[in-house]
Amino acid sequence: MSTAETPAAPVRKRPVEYEVTVTEVRMETHDTGTLFLDFGSAPVEYKAGQFINIDPHQFPALRALAAFLQEQKGRRELFRSYSMSSAPHEPLVAITVKDEEFLPGLTKYPPLLAPYLLHGRLPGARIKVQGFMGPYTLPDDVQERTDHLVHIVAGSGGVPNFSILKDALHRGLKLRHTVLCSNKTWADMLFREELEKLEAANPGTVKVLHTLTRETEESRFGPNVRKGRIGQALLEELIPDRQTCLVYACGPAISPWDRRKALETRTPATPRFMEAVLGHLHTLGVDDKRIKRETYG
Template identity: 30%
Template sequence: MMDQELLTLQVARIDRPVMDSAHIIFEIKGQPVPDYQAGQFLTLLFPELGPGPVRRSYSLASAPGVDAQLSICVKRTVNGQASAYLTKRLQVGDVLQALPPAGQFVLPEGPKPLLLIAGGSGFVPMFSLLKAALNSAAPTSIQLLLANRNARSVLFREELKQLESAHPDRLRVLHLLSQPTEDCEAALAATAHTDIKQGRLSNAWLEFWAAQALGPALADAHAYICGPPGLMLKAAMTLRFLGFGAGRLHQEDFIIHSPFRPKADQLPLATVELRYKGQTLSFPVKPGQTLLEGALLAGIELPYSCRSGSCTTCSAQLTAGRVEMYTHNSRVDSEATNGHIFTCVAYPVTPQVQLTVR
């Protein structure tokens, strides 16, 4: 078996930004802080939390160049074993293991106008992106729409106000509150560029607001969306209508969808040649198995997390052969992606396959 490069994280501090939440700041034991990008996530390993090993991914709240330590922020979810443990039982001094930071929900290259739309705990990766963008020397302008129930449910409320006050010429914030309290203005307003609106997100209103907020910059802006499924669906539909193509529209989805599995009798028995960590290995993949499943059964611990093709932790490069990838709503041939694949949803369609995992 090949051991993955794991991070050993010791809990240095736990803050409680809102009810049933935990902002967990880590010290890394015996290793340097890994290189990472704002907006990425950590996959934590829980070997004894359930009947079998459990892996869960959590967005980083920290930003490189801004925060000295890695941190995540977790809100407890209904029937969530890992979130219940992290928000209720975890203590300072406890040690966790994690895969290195991963994910593609990152800032574009070069200075671009940014439109950030978040709801609830979806603000966590946005907070990381926001800090990194404002820390950059590039004159990036940022429009942030943050949807919550009321002021008390806004994650990193005071930190956001500090960022607004420090960058009034670059950051404009709109708080969209479904059930605002009387003190919301005092609790949230930081500058003259802070707006507070009562209501819920609608397609028509978002179209008007985005066009007004960005103005001529709309054609060049990059949009980022993270939050509850309804908010993400409305926001994505509206932004696509406004002309945001796949290269400028970025989404981070916390929902794990069950991928479709093709019929085994339609697939061949395959032999895989794998290049991983300087070694060349070979393992079989039976009809109906994914590349990841074949590797794990052969005792090869490849990186993975969601097993649904969403998180990108299991990225690999196909160098020979073909695979087809099945998510919950699509089928993609490796030829269409120039060989860039996700092993957790990739099924060999040729008897011989070669791939490289970094």
């Protein structure tokens, strides 16, 4: 029962399993590609920023690797989640996947699903996905809460924010968008051209800025590209309205494995993108309630 004092919890829809056709795999950068998924006649209802799950066990080509990894890790391999890079008004659902590598001495196990999604010659294949999930979405009353969305993303963390940005613009929401993307190099910049087009088509509404950590001469890329990590000074410059903005931050954070290793070696886990960004935002006085976050590697 709900009363005026205790509002009803939002109704959460159970994820539904769909069998979809992969129509195309399009490489966006040297290591990241978009899979376009055709849901046929199934009703597709999702919010920008949500994700789908994919069970790696459905692919016969991955059975031996999954069994090996399960033996090594002592637990069943889990579903992998992928945010939609498409927006709900677009005709095909799309997910954008970053390839994963096995780096001897650095990574503990070979990756399971991402390389297969990108290189397993899936166009034309029917695959099973579960959707749609995740609270990394705009609240219905977003325009009452803010007039400025600040997107702070790293690497493939740009995927759900790209969907949110396209959706907000398509719906004509009265919001300004500052999009701040952190990458290693120019070649790693995801959706660079699409973001440029959105910025050009929406002057005064969309502002895009990139930071690159591993380029030496970033000035040759123009005024919208800065050197280094997303630091406090940059956030201070870009977010004058720190009491009223809403921040959507997505990217890598300290993983459970980092924490386990830190415990074993008795050395604190090194803060990653998310911990660093949250630290800066808190120091600048952005209330935690104004920061929505999603983390993945």
